[in-house]
Amino acid sequence: MKSSRLSRQTAAFILVLFSQCVSGKDCMCELNTLQPPFPMEKFNSIQTAAGQCTKSITSTQFEEVSVLMVGVQERLEHLEKSVSVLEKEDDGDLYSAVSVRIIELELAEILELMGKMNKTIRSHMQISQSTATKLQSMTDSMQELEAFDLSHVVNKQRENQRIKQELVECQHELQATHPPPTPRPRHCPQGQLVNVTGPRTYSLTSYGTSYPYGAWGKDPKPAPGKEDTYWLVALTTSSVYANYVRHYSSLSTMLVGVGAEDSTISYANPTTNSIEGPNVVQYGGALYYNCYNSPSVCRFNISDHSITNTPLPENTGYSNKFSFGHLGALYHHTDLDFATDESGVWVVYSTIENFGNVILSVVIEGSPPSLGRTWNTSLYKRSATNTFMVCGVLYATRFLDKQTEEIFYSFDTETGEERYDLKIRIKKMQTNIQSLNYNPRDRMLYAYSDAYIVSYSTVFQ
Ligand SMILES: *[C@@H]1O[C@H](CO)[C@@H](O)[C@H](O)[C@H]1NC(C)=O
Ligand SMILES: *[C@@H]1O[C@H](CO)[C@@H](O)[C@H](O)[C@H]1NC(C)=O
Ligand SMILES: *[C@@H]1O[C@H](CO)[C@@H](O)[C@H](O)[C@H]1NC(C)=O
Ligand SMILES: *[C@@H]1O[C@H](CO)[C@@H](O)[C@H](O)[C@H]1NC(C)=O
Numbered sequence: 001m002k003s004s005r006l007s008r009q010t011a012a013f014i015l016v017l018f019s020q021c022v023s024g025k026d027c028m029c030e031l032n033t034l035q036p037p038f039p040m041e042k043f044n045s046i047q048t049a050a051g052q053c054t055k056s057i058t059s060t061q062f063e064e065v066s067v068l069m070v071g072v073q074e075r076l077e078h079l080e081k082s083v084s085v086l087e088k089e090d091d092g093d094l095y096s097a098v099s100v101r102i103i104e105l106e107l108a109e110i111l112e113l114m115g116k117m118n119k120t121i122r123s124h125m126q127i128s129q130s131t132a133t134k135l136q137s138m139t140d141s142m143q144e145l146e147a148f149d150l151s152h153v154v155n156k157q158r159e160n161q162r163i164k165q166e167l168v169e170c171q172h173e174l175q176a177t178h179p180p181p182t183p184r185p186r187h188c189p190q191g192q193l194v195n196v197t198g199p200r201t202y203s204l205t206s207y208g209t210s211y212p213y214g215a216w217g218k219d220p221k222p223a224p225g226k227e228d229t230y231w232l233v234a235l236t237t238s239s240v241y242a243n244y245v246r247h248y249s250s251l252s253t254m255l256v257g258v259g260a261e262d263s264t265i266s267y268a269n270p271t272t273n274s275i276e277g278p279n280v281v282q283y284g285g286a287l288y289y290n291c292y293n294s295p296s297v298c299r300f301n302i303s304d305h306s307i308t309n310t311p312l313p314e315n316t317g318y319s320n321k322f323s324f325g326h327l328g329a330l331y332h333h334t335d336l337d338f339a340t341d342e343s344g345v346w347v348v349y350s351t352i353e354n355f356g357n358v359i360l361s362v363v364i365e366g367s368p369p370s371l372g373r374t375w376n377t378s379l380y381k382r383s384a385t386n387t388f389m390v391c392g393v394l395y396a397t398r399f400l401d402k403q404t405e406e407i408f409y410s411f412d413t414e415t416g417e418e419r420y421d422l423k424i425r426i427k428k429m430q431t432n433i434q435s436l437n438y439n440p441r442d443r444m445l446y447a448y449s450d451a452y453i454v455s456y457s458t459v460f461q
Contacts, residue, residue, distance in 0.1 A: 188391030206257030243269035308368035322350035326399035
């Protein structure tokens with residue numbers, strides 16, 4: 001409502017000045033209006049009402065519904081798959097009983113979401129109803145006030161707006177006959193990820209089959225002289241916690257399992273600032289991981305062994321609240337997933353507010369590290385097995401069967417575009433992949449799969 005200035009102008013027009021000189025010295029002015037005074041109070045109350053209306057309806061409320069819808073749809077698809085798996089394995093054994101329990105849990109989640117949506121929609125309906133009433137009374141009052149617009153300022157302005165709108169529409173129509181603009185080239189020089197080939201390497205580590213959870217890889221921004229170094233973290237306590245990172249000077253020494261150098265993060269395992277969960281990465285000579293029993297990003301400096309950290313938003317899930325998984329398994333304590341790409345380090349996590357869906361944040365390297373830009377996605381974290389980043393695009397995988405993992409989802413941080421229709425398959429050597437990360441330097445994917453270390457090449461178009 002920017003008409004308060006206008007109304008004052010309008011009021012000025014309806015004032016008529018009568019002046020008369022009474023004597024040679026004194027002049028007297030008599031101020032008369034031809035109309036009753038402009039009802040400023042009424043005008044102010046309309047303005048207040050309009051402000052309240054704007055406050056009570058915000059676009060985020062409507063986003064809330066659409067996020068819920070996407071969440072429900074995603075889970076329904078998931079449930080459908082779970083049921084068809086159950087049908088296939090319905091031979092009365094224990095595994096079926098487990099699946100039925102999982103389906104029950106999924107169903108309960110869907111019902112809960114539906115309830116939430118029901119509540120949200122109902123509250124929106126109430127808002128719309130009360131807003132419609134208020135709007136009608138505001139319209140009526142404004143019409144009354146318009147009677148004061150003797151010089152037709154408001155009328156003319158409205159007419160101008162209508163003409164302007166027509167002009168815009170006309171311009172749109174003109175533009176529509178032109179071919180659509182070509183999409184601007186992506187920052188990613190190598191193009192789009194279209195396939196994953198391999199495995200290139202497939203081996204047990206020096207730990208043998210002792211530790212099914214862990215991660216390995218190569219630092220994408222290595223310290224000088226460390227270009228060929230490989231890092232390895234195995235979760236040595238309960239397959240959940242670790243307190244050191246192991247380095248090998250080359251791939252061959254790693255595969256043979258000789259010449260390991262360990263850097264100790266903490267002397268106890270677990271303890272404050274030790275590692276929790278497998279989705280660790282090394283970048284710029286530092287290890288990024290989920291700090292023990294805390295919704296925070298920890299960074300361990302490999303050269304001076306200092307540890308710094310930064311908290312994630314309130315209500316971020318940790319210690320097995322929002323883990324990755326699939327029908328047959330939950331990848332425990334995978335609440336936080338770290339990723340590296342051409343631009344640096346990222347962290348994937350989830351909060352109660354985002355209904356267990358994936359949230360992505362930039363991790364800024366400074367000391368201490370901090371969080372940069374953040375994106376909400378509609379990907380339900382538990383329906384994915386892993387995530388990784390390539391060129392600012394988040395990819396997620398799911399479990400197809402024991403031999404195949406599928407990259408099915410992507411979220412482009414540049415355009416905000418979300419896709420659920422990717423079908424890039426990864427050939428597995430073991431049933432589960434506990435961690436998966438992309439290295440922008442050699443463009444390889446590094447996977448830790450049931451105690452085996454596996455690498456893959458990526459193909460770009
Ligand atoms: C939505 O709420 C209404 C009113 O409380 C209730 O009758 C209906 O069963 C609810 N629907 C769902 C799907 O929860
Ligand atoms: C992806 O790579 C695999 C293995 O090389 C190959 O069999 C498959 O045809 C490729 N898929 C596409 C879509 O290029
Ligand atoms: C790690 O420590 C070294 C030596 O103190 C320092 O030069 C380097 O910048 C640190 N790295 C990070 C990522 O903080
Ligand atoms: C993500 O969703 C949460 C909860 O709805 C909201 O508070 C937050 O502002 C959103 N963040 C972004 C970057 O959209």
